[in-house]
Amino acid sequence: MSSNVAMAGAARELLDDLKVYISKAKEIVAQGDYIELEGLDKQVHRMCQAISTLSVEESRQFKDELDELMIDLDELQQRFVASRDALGKELSGVSKHKQASVAYKQSEHGPRREGTVKPEGEDE
Numbered sequence: 001m002s003s004n005v006a007m008a009g010a011a012r013e014l015l016d017d018l019k020v021y022i023s024k025a026k027e028i029v030a031q032g033d034y035i036e037l038e039g040l041d042k043q044v045h046r047m048c049q050a051i052s053t054l055s056v057e058e059s060r061q062f063k064d065e066l067d068e069l070m071i072d073l074d075e076l077q078q079r080f081v082a083s084r085d086a087l088g089k090e091l092s093g094v095s096k097h098k099q100a101s102v103a104y105k106q107s108e109h110g111p112r113r114e115g116t117v118k119p120e121g122e123d124e
Contacts, residue, residue: 008058011050022072029079
């Protein structure tokens with residue numbers, strides 16, 4: 001029985017660590033900062049393994065929190081997508097701004113005349 005209590009405690013600790021990790025990741029992404037989720041899959045795997053060693057009755061105590069964890073992971077994914085889309089729009093805007101700047105500079109100097117024949121009498 002004490003090993004089951006220890007496994008339940010380990011599962012609880014792993015689950016709590018994941019909740020904190022995902023919460024911090026959501027905050028970082030919401031601020032527009034970059035985050036590497038290195039090791040998240042291993043943490044989830046270890047937590048799932050710990051829960052799978054418990055009896056059905058003992059593992060049921062984690063159901064609601066695991067459901068909440070799934071919701072948090074979905075929210076994190078949505079924030080990543082929103083951040084990626086915002087960055088894409090920003091980069092697109094920079095590209096269009098640069099294109100406009102180049103076009104404006106070209107118009108200041110007149111059209112390019114590469115490959116045109118100069119009128120007679122003009123020196124090269």
